[in-house]
Amino acid sequence: MKLLWLGVDVSRVLHLAAVFCLTCVLLKAIQLFHRRRELIRALADFPGFPTHWLFGHVHEVGESRIWMQKYPHAHPMWFGSFSAFLVVTDPDYAKVLLGRGGERLCKTCLACVSPGNGLLILHGPKWHQHRKLLTPGFHYDVLKPYVDLMAESTNVMLDKWEKLTADGKSVELFEHVSLMTLDSIMKCAFSCHRHQPAVVI
Incomplete structure (x- = not known):
């Protein structure tokens, strides 16, 4: 029917x-x-931790420090079954990768991180147009009052590094640079001066 x-x-x-x-x-x-x-x-030539068939390494992301100790140069990281990245932790490896077609590689990375028409990945007349629009906001006279505030946050970070490297051990910089950036933003954008250093959660 x-x-x-x-x-x-x-x-x-x-x-x-x-x-x-x-x-x-x-x-x-x-x-x-x-x-x-x-x-x-x-990624076959780069050793790494075993992956889950569906989740990849999603559940082990917090253990990146252990991974860096076991694989000190580079290791793959899978997000699910169909998306993977090569995590490069050795400066010599990074130099080789960026030296061979580094400009193309950087553009590809930026396109993945920030797809769209951002200033970082534009070129030609469109880049000039966007740059012209942004220039007044980042003029030296506009940024000059913030230099001392940023230098203050940077000095706090450098003092921490001097104490931490006194025994000759290596230091993981990511958290410290993140705190310095957060501190600078709070001082410059929100006029918030903290007596205690901020804590990354």
Whole structure:
């Protein structure tokens, strides 16, 4: 029995729609499979922790310091089954990577981090137009009052580093630079001067 609506066989339309949806899902699955295979091939030379078949390394992200000790140069990190990154922790490795097509690599990284028409990844006339719009806001006379505040935050960070490196051990810089940045933003943007250093949660 045919179901007709405005002279159209509804069951046939639904059947075609279902076939179309299944075809799209199948094509996407094939694309993801090829992407995963390419990532596995590209990262095969870099040792790393075993991955979960669905989550990758998502549950172990907080243990990055342990990873850096076990793999001091570089290691892959998987976010799910189809997205992976190479974490480079050795300056010599980074130098080699950025030295070979570094400009193209940086543009690719920036496009992944901030897709769109931001000033960092634009070029040509559009870059000049955006730069012209932003220049007055970052004029030296506008930024001059904030130099002392930023220098104060930087000096606090450097004093911490002197104490921490007195015994010759290495220091993880990310947290300290994050605190310095937060402190500078609070002083410059919110006029908030803290007596105690901020804590990253």
